[in-house]
Amino acid sequence: MTRSGGQETRVRILRTAAELFRRQGYGATGLNQILSASGAPKGSLYFHFPGGKEQLAAEATALAGRDLGERMAAAVAAADGPRAAVTALGDVLADGLAASGYRDGCPVATVALEQAGEAGPIQDACAATYEGWLAGLREQLKSWGAPEDTAAELADLALSSVQGALLLAQVRRDVGVLHTIAGQVGAHIEARLATVTTGGAA
């Protein structure tokens, strides 16, 4: 490739930044660390991200969120029902966590918590990422017969519980929780879905 050398650098910076932000958070990660880890000079960073650290974090978080979101969506889509779906969700997260030596948890949570107080592009990117994940889950649940508002409740439940279990697994350095929680929540969702699709409330 002759042209587009620049975009490669841009993406390399983005991926490096995403990894570091995910592992250390926004405040604890310095621009110089990102630069030396990605091999890019400072000039390139500010050429590609004139908005500085904030823009970089917002884009990096969004990118990492999209990546993981796709992997989760694929795992869920391949499942034959809610129970298998939630279990698969837990597996994706557990595998990534264990494979990274318990360093790679949720690519959004660390930054999201730090930024929860402030308003700004980073917070927006975090909120949008979660919303995207939830939208995917809701669609799946609806395809399995869940009505609109039930799907929303159950998607929230699935994401919340798996997200919390991921946090606990990371702190404990043991992925066990992720599997047991996913199993329980999957069973609960399947049971509730069965009720709704056969007999059904309002």
Place this chain on the structure above:
Amino acid sequence: MTRSGGQETRVRILRTAAELFRRQGYGATGLNQILSASGAPKGSLYFHFPGGKEQLAAEATALAGRDLGERMAAAVAAADGPRAAVTALGDVLADGLAASGYRDGCPVATVALEQAGEAGPIQDACAATYEGWLAGLREQLKSWGAPEDTAAELADLALSSVQGALLLAQVRRDVGVLHTIAGQVGAHIEARLATVTTGGAA
């Protein structure tokens, strides 16, 4: 009081630090900010916490965790069953979150995620805090008839789901999730406990 003026300063620093770490994380919170917010000079900080920022964060996180833990334990103990207990748990967190303008989420999670990669006193304090909360939950569940390992599973489920919902609520700036998740998980736990105490599996 004539003496013990020193311990007051120590605690004031600790509480200020806990609040800032909780809202901004470890890396993003500077010693100078803690100092100016608490009104203490730097000399006092290093007299009371010779281990520096790390020791301060470990103690502050432990203290804040103990405080919230006590409030959660009281709410759970006042409940007449698992369902009411988990709902009360969600209420405690939702109230604190909303009352602080969505700034005060979990006093442990923000720091825990930043430090998940490293080993050290901070990580230890976070792990110990969660473990303490879980121990309390397990005892309650056992008092309602749950066998040892079921209690452990259900305590993990309750904490994980509520913790995840808290994160989601904070990002969304809406405590709704906390209530719906707590309701669903409480119902699930109550149902499973009823099964175990009457008929029972292995």
Place this chain on the structure above:
DNA sequence: AATTATGTAGACCAGTCGGTCTAGAGTCCT
């Protein structure tokens, strides 16, 4: 060939970081 856009490269800046150090105020013991 000259010009313009795209990007790389890193020196440089003021400000802040966590941490150390010395000076001294206040209190207690002897």
Place this chain on the structure above:
DNA sequence: AGGACTCTAGACCGACTGGTCTACATAATT
């Protein structure tokens, strides 16, 4: 009274922070 101990007070340090700026290489356009 005098010394010891506890704790406050903040000046000071080197290292590092995010951010700006100029110089330059390369490649497409004219």
